[in-house]
Amino acid sequence: MNLVVLVTGANSGIGLALCERLLSQGTRGLQLCLACRNMRRAEAARSVLLTSHPTAQVALLHLDTSSISSVVRAAQEVRLRYDRLDYLYLNAGIMPNPQFDVTAFFKGLFSSKIIPMLATGVGILTQKDGVTSDGLQEVFATNLFGHFLLIRELEPLLCHAGQTSQLIWTSSSNAHRSAFNLEDIQHQRGSQPYSSSKYASDLLSLALNTHYNKQGLYSSVTCPGFVMTSLTYNILPSFPAFVWTLLMPVFWLIRLVTNTFTLTPQNGSEALFWLFKQKPESLDPYAKYHSLTSGLGNNYTQPRKMDIDLETSESLYETLLQLESEVRKNFHGTSESERASQRGGRGISRGMDHLRVNTERFQ
Numbered sequence: 040m041n042l043v044v045l046v047t048g049a050n051s052g053i054g055l056a057l058c059e060r061l062l063s064q065g066t067r068g069l070q071l072c073l074a075c076r077n078m079r080r081a082e083a084a085r086s087v088l089l090t091s092h093p094t095a096q097v098a099l100l101h102l103d104t105s106s107i108s109s110v111v112r113a114a115q116e117v118r119l120r121y122d123r124l125d126y127l128y129l130n131a132g133i134m135p136n137p138q139f140d141v142t143a144f145f146k147g148l149f150s151s152k153i154i155p156m157l158a159t160g161v162g163i164l165t166q167k168d169g170v171t172s173d174g175l176q177e178v179f180a181t182n183l184f185g186h187f188l189l190i191r192e193l194e195p196l197l198c199h200a201g202q203t204s205q206l207i208w209t210s211s212s213n214a215h216r217s218a219f220n221l222e223d224i225q226h227q228r229g230s231q232p233y234s235s236s237k238y239a240s241d242l243l244s245l246a247l248n249t250h251y252n253k254q255g256l257y258s259s260v261t262c263p264g265f266v267m268t269s270l271t272y273n274i275l276p277s278f279p280a281f282v283w284t285l286l287m288p289v290f291w292l293i294r295l296v297t298n299t300f301t302l303t304p305q306n307g308s309e310a311l312f313w314l315f316k317q318k319p320e321s322l323d324p325y326a327k328y329h330s331l332t333s334g335l336g337n338n339y340t341q342p343r344k345m346d347i348d349l350e351t352s353e354s355l356y357e358t359l360l361q362l363e364s365e366v367r368k369n370f371h372g373t374s375e376s377e378r379a380s381q382r383g384g385r386g387i388s389r390g391m392d393h394l395r396v397n398t399e400r401f402q
């Protein structure tokens with residue numbers, strides 16, 4: 040059987056580590072597709088993978104999840120290239136302009152909330168969000184909506200009679216109900232867009248199971264733990280690399296009390312890889328599958344109930360469908376010459392100006 044696996048944000052961190060593990064376990068005929076926004080980095084990732092697995096089938100796909108036109112074009116390309124899609128890893132993610140609250144961190148260290156604070160980062164992190172050329176909030180567009188649109192565009196490959204397909208989200212322990220608001224799903228008015236987008240992915244996964252299980256499509260949510268990647272290095276950009284290295288023994292000690300300090304991308308990809316080997320029908324739609332690493336360095340996967348409910352997940356799903364239909368109307372309303380100039384990388388914001396206006400009421 041030729042399994043097709045597509046991973047978004049596959050050129051670094053957890054996504055790349057997952058690809059390495061998928062190839063290492065030696066599934067015959069596995070076709071891996073790295074969907075990345077930066078083709079130079081994607082090429083470099085493919086070289087790394089092919090160095091250790093010279094006969095592997097590793098394809099590249101240009102995909103910028105924050106851009107509607109890029110998602111639509113990438114999905115078109117996938118439909119041309121493949122006649123099935125068995126696993127879709129929705130892994131690409133950003134946490135732009137993170138602000139680390141040092142005072143809250145030190146207060147937390149000497150309070151009873153120390154363990155949850157170290158495990159989730161809740162209460163010590165905020166971000167400054169931007170707006171995409173489509174007029175959407177950047178974190179929402181990148182982490183959630185681009186992926187939602189991708190799933191909808193790939194429906195013909197994902198919903199096949201007689202076979203199951205899996206959607207696997209890289210969510211986070213930072214996902215928190217208090218950061219999410221159904222009236223402001225893009226988190227335009229708050230300072231925790233990352234937490235909001237990850238909580239929204241937890242809700243959306245539940246809704247996707249409700250609507251697509253009958254068609255053989257299953258969705259699950261993972262949490263990689265705290266992993267040292269470019270995303271986390273960016274939280275304390277003033278720390279040179281050697282400071283992080285010096286802190287490693289401290290982190291290993293913390294791991295003795297919270298197994299969420301997975302630290303390496305390989306450890307962090309544990310749950311994503313574990314799900315690859317599971318029968319999707321046996322998975323719990325209300326569970327988040329956590330990558331955990333014990334004090335002795337052993338990796339394992341543990342399901343934990345999410346703080347989500349069916350009603351909110353349905354409301355979010357309906358709102359996303361409305362936004363999708365608005366976005367499609369505007370995208371198809373764009374003239375061919377405008378789309379051609381978008382393809383050339385110019386005039387995206389001009390071509391999508393009317394969309395920005397129309398999406399305003401969804402923000």
Ligand SMILES: NC(=O)C1=CN([C@@H]2O[C@H](COP(=O)(O)OP(=O)(O)OC[C@H]3O[C@@H](n4cnc5c(N)ncnc54)[C@H](OP(=O)(O)O)[C@@H]3O)[C@@H](O)[C@H]2O)C=CC1
Binds near residue numbers: 048054130212
């Ligand atoms: N590190 C951690 O502790 C945790 C991470 N996560 C999640 O894990 C996922 C992977 O992050 P991680 O490996 O840590 O960090 P990395 O920054 O190493 O990986 C993020 C990947 O997403 C890609 N990406 C970002 N924006 C886009 C976009 N618009 N279109 C396509 N690809 C994009 C990046 O590409 P590029 O190289 O071009 O920037 C990169 O390949 C994210 O969803 C993150 O939120 C969750 C919990 C904890």
Ligand SMILES: CC(C)CCC[C@@H](C)[C@H]1CC[C@H]2C3=C(CC[C@]12C)[C@@]1(C)CCC(=O)C[C@@H]1CC3
Binds near residue numbers: 156163210
């Ligand atoms: C000695 C200190 C300077 C150590 C600082 C540690 C913090 C920077 C980290 C402790 C818990 C971490 C954490 C995340 C980021 C970095 C910490 C706050 C995340 C929020 C990163 C993104 C996620 O999705 C979840 C992570 C949870 C834990």
